[in-house]
Amino acid sequence: MMVYNDYDLNVGERIELEVEDDNGVKTTYISQVYNVLDQNHIVIAGPIKKGKIVLLSVGQPLGVIYYRSDGCYRICAKITQRLKMDKDVYIYTIEAMGARERIQRRNYYRLGIVLPVQFRKMTESGDKNQFALHKAYTLDISGGGMRITVSKRIPIKERDLLQCHILLDDDVKLEVKGIVVRIAGANNDSDTNEIGVEFQDISNQVRDKLISFIFKQQLKFLQKGLK
Structure with a gap:
């Protein structure tokens, strides 16, 4: 299994995406690591909510949240590419913008x-x-x-x-x-x-x-x- 070494992310791993809109309201979506390109870039599955595709924009900042045995971590990232797959399914290339940080989680996707x-x-x-x-x-x-x-x-x-x-x-x-x-x-x-x-x-x-x-x-x- 490939591992995103600097951030300890695995291909196929479920992650959460924290996206903030223009009004400062944060929404959490479920996604998955689709591929690892290099130490700063990974590909993720496009998020979905209530059975509908959620479109994100190139250049949009987001937080990538995942869990390990010692706690919960967030990586600040931005979208660098959006690619449409079959049946209106999208994948996104994202670029890490800094080191991961350990966080105390309060809001989860419901x-x-x-x-x-x-x-x-x-x-x-x-x-x-x-x-x-x-x-x-x-x-x-x-x-x-x-x-x-x-x-x-x-x-x-x-x-x-x-x-x-x-x-x-x-x-x-x-x-x-x-x-x-x-x-x-x-x-x-x-x-x-x-x-x-x-x-x-x-x-x-x-x-x-x-x-x-x-x-x-x-x-x-x-x-x-x-x-």
């Missing part, structure tokens, strides 16, 4: 998708056996957290710790710990609440599986849109 979740509350010491197991479904999910819909009959409040099992597909179930950071819907007529959960102490292996799953789902949405 995929709107319904996935089954089982969860129970837990204590700060990790004790969970005293709490009942409940079912929920995701409204969206990212490498940093998820939004789930939960029956109002289930007693839950902000800052509660949760042990969650997320079923990504038929044979992949992820176990994550999360903290409730937001509850919405308490004042409406629905019998469910929307719960914002921020993942806690998530391993890079689990986060990589999540990001890989999100990327593959985006490709599926894109392929359906092109048919």
Whole structure:
């Protein structure tokens, strides 16, 4: 496997692109390393969002974000070439503009998708056996957290710790710990609440599986849109 030595990027690796618009609003997209040209230039797959192609411009600056066992890294880069492939799929050559930096990640790309979740509350010491197991479904999910819909009959409040099992597909179930950071819907007529959960102490292996799953789902949405 080829490695982008100075920045430790691998061909085929899933990455995130952080793009800022003219109003200073940052948007995150999922992409993939398509090729390594030299120590300063790589080729990436064009980003997609909600099954639609996102066009970027030559000269546009962006941040390339990826994960390693010791943390999360960003490379500042700019687009130097855009090439159209088959079926309106684009690839981009980007040039690194400086050394990589280690960052504390706050914003992740969120995929709107319904996935089954089982969860129970837990204590700060990790004790969970005293709490009942409940079912929920995701409204969206990212490498940093998820939004789930939960029956109002289930007693839950902000800052509660949760042990969650997320079923990504038929044979992949992820176990994550999360903290409730937001509850919405308490004042409406629905019998469910929307719960914002921020993942806690998530391993890079689990986060990589999540990001890989999100990327593959985006490709599926894109392929359906092109048919």
